[in-house]
Amino acid sequence: MFVKVPYTEDREKSPWAEDTCVPTSKILSDNPSRNYNVAVGKVTIVIADSYGNEYYRLTKKPSGDQLKGYISKVKDQVDKANEKLQKNLDKANDYLAKEDRKNAVKYLLKNFKEGVVGLQAQEDTIRAYHDILDAARSQMAELVEKGDAEGLKALAKDVDKTDMEKEVDEAIDALK
Numbered sequence: 001m002f003v004k005v006p007y008t009e010d011r012e013k014s015p016w017a018e019d020t021c022v023p024t025s026k027i028l029s030d031n032p033s034r035n036y037n038v039a040v041g042k043v044t045i046v047i048a049d050s051y052g053n054e055y056y057r058l059t060k061k062p063s064g065d066q067l068k069g070y071i072s073k074v075k076d077q078v079d080k081a082n083e084k085l086q087k088n089l090d091k092a093n094d095y096l097a098k099e100d101r102k103n104a105v106k107y108l109l110k111n112f113k114e115g116v117v118g119l120q121a122q123e124d125t126i127r128a129y130h131d132i133l134d135a136a137r138s139q140m141a142e143l144v145e146k147g148d149a150e151g152l153k154a155l156a157k158d159v160d161k162t163d164m165e166k167e168v169d170e171a172i173d174a175l176k
Helices: 064-097 101-113 120-146 149-158 165-175
Strands: 045-048 054-058
Touching: 045 064, 054 064, 064 101, 064 120, 101 120, 101 149, 120 149, 120 165, 149 165
Parallel strands: none
Antiparallel strands: 045 054
16 A cells, blocks of 8 residues: 655654653654654655554655565565564563563563554553553552652662653652
């Protein structure tokens, strides 16, 4: 499927955009030309999967055969990306089985840094991430109720660089 994205020179992020470490679809964003980093005044063809994950970028008009070749390679690239994500997810699940939340989160965040969306392993990663944060929020509420600053500091180490990092820091500051 071919999608022509209207180009806009606006490079400012929306002030209402949610700040999260969980990757989101570039193609569905408020400004795809910004998120795909399309240079001003240059022809850019982004060859992506059905979720908008970029695999190839062309800056010159390709022939039909060249374009067909790139498109046929995308399936293999998607499979490779999913395998890489699955390896990190498996490691995260191993750490979760050992009740090592900090290292589990580390591997989930590695998947997020890949920036891909929609692939099965990434969707499973997102579910695991939210399950971990939900449990951590419950634990944080209990620690706040007890006034346990040391417990909150330990929790802060586990959720470092996550969407919950700021919440825990604020809870620690509130106890002071």
